[in-house]
Amino acid sequence: MTVALIVAAGRGERFGADTPKALIALAGRPLLQWSVDALRAVASIERIVVALPPGVAAPAGTIGVPGGAVRSESVRLALAAAGEGDPVLVHDAARPLLTPALAQQVIEVARAEGVDAAIAAAPVTDTIKRGVEGGEKGEDEGGGARRVFVAETLDRGALWAVQTPQVFRRATLERALDVPREVLAQATDDAWLVERLGGRVALVEAPRDNLKITTPLDLALAELLVDGNPA
Numbered sequence: 598m599t600v601a602l603i604v605a606a607g608r609g610e611r612f613g614a615d616t617p618k619a620l621i622a623l624a625g626r627p628l629l630q631w632s633v634d635a636l637r638a639v640a641s642i643e644r645i646v647v648a649l650p651p652g653v654a655a656p657a658g659t660i661g662v663p664g665g666a667v668r669s670e671s672v673r674l675a676l677a678a679a680g681e682g683d684p685v686l687v688h689d690a691a692r693p694l695l696t697p698a699l700a701q702q703v704i705e706v707a708r709a710e711g712v713d714a715a716i717a718a719a720p721v722t723d724t725i726k727r728g729v730e731g732g733e734k735g736e737d738e739g740g741g742a743r744r745v746f747v748a749e750t751l752d753r754g755a756l757w758a759v760q761t762p763q764v765f766r767r768a769t770l771e772r773a774l775d776v777p778r779e780v781l782a783q784a785t786d787d788a789w790l791v792e793r794l795g796g797r798v799a800l801v802e803a804p805r806d807n808l809k810i811t812t813p814l815d816l817a818l819a820e821l822l823v824d825g826n827p828a
Contacts, residue, residue, distance in 0.1 A: 598643035599704055599764070600682025601636045602675040605629045605690035606648045606664020612812060617650040619690040621816065624823045628810060630656055631693030636686070638697040641704055643682055646675040647690075669781040669790060673774040683767040684708060687787055691810045692761055694819060700762050703801045707764035713796035714770075716763040716788045717803035721756040760803050763788050769796055 605619035619629040633656045648664040648671035655661025662678045664671040706715035728745040773790035
């Protein structure tokens with residue numbers, strides 16, 4: 598059976614709220630509760646562990662643990678409290694519009710032979726350019742402003758915007774997380790920790806409305822999506 602870990606310990610500085618981001622309300626429910634409700638609807642998930650900010654109680658029916666200083670440290674702490682379960686699903690509370698169908702699809706791909714992990718992701722549709730500051734040496738271009746110039750245009754056909762959930766074979770995730778804190782601090786997602794060990798990570802195409810709430814504009818868009826698709 599699968600065990601699910603929800604990362605909800607972020608303070609949400611970029612959002613500008615005076616409350617932990619996971620507790621911000623979307624259509625009357627905290628962001629965290631949306632993810633809990635979606636994962637509860639997945640029959641193969643046996644238990645849910647939530648990494649939380651200080652002083653925040655775990656939602657009913659879940660196991661709460663204090664979050665770490667960085668994201669992947671929160672995952673490591675939640676996994677240690679999870680008990681038995683394989684594979685392991687990791688999801689960000691900041692993605693409240695997760696559907697049970699997407700979670701189950703990623704779980705099924707992660708269980709396939711020859712796959713160490715599977716991650717939800719969306720194909721990139723924008724043209725992506727890599728930028729560099731200043732001239733060849735990044736010098737100040739005058740007036741105190743540091744200009745950014747195009748270094749190259751990337752092939753968007755090979756690019757994917759990564760989301761969660763991400764699902765891992767348990768032994769693979771445990772090994773990937775068994776690294777010093779400075780390595781955990783570099784990880785913007787847990788799949789990177791598996792990649793650096795040479796693990797095979799499968800991409801599962803996900804809808805763009807599985808969006809991440811980072812700013813008030815994101816929350817407003819999520820409100821519109823919820824209003825258009827009431828539960």
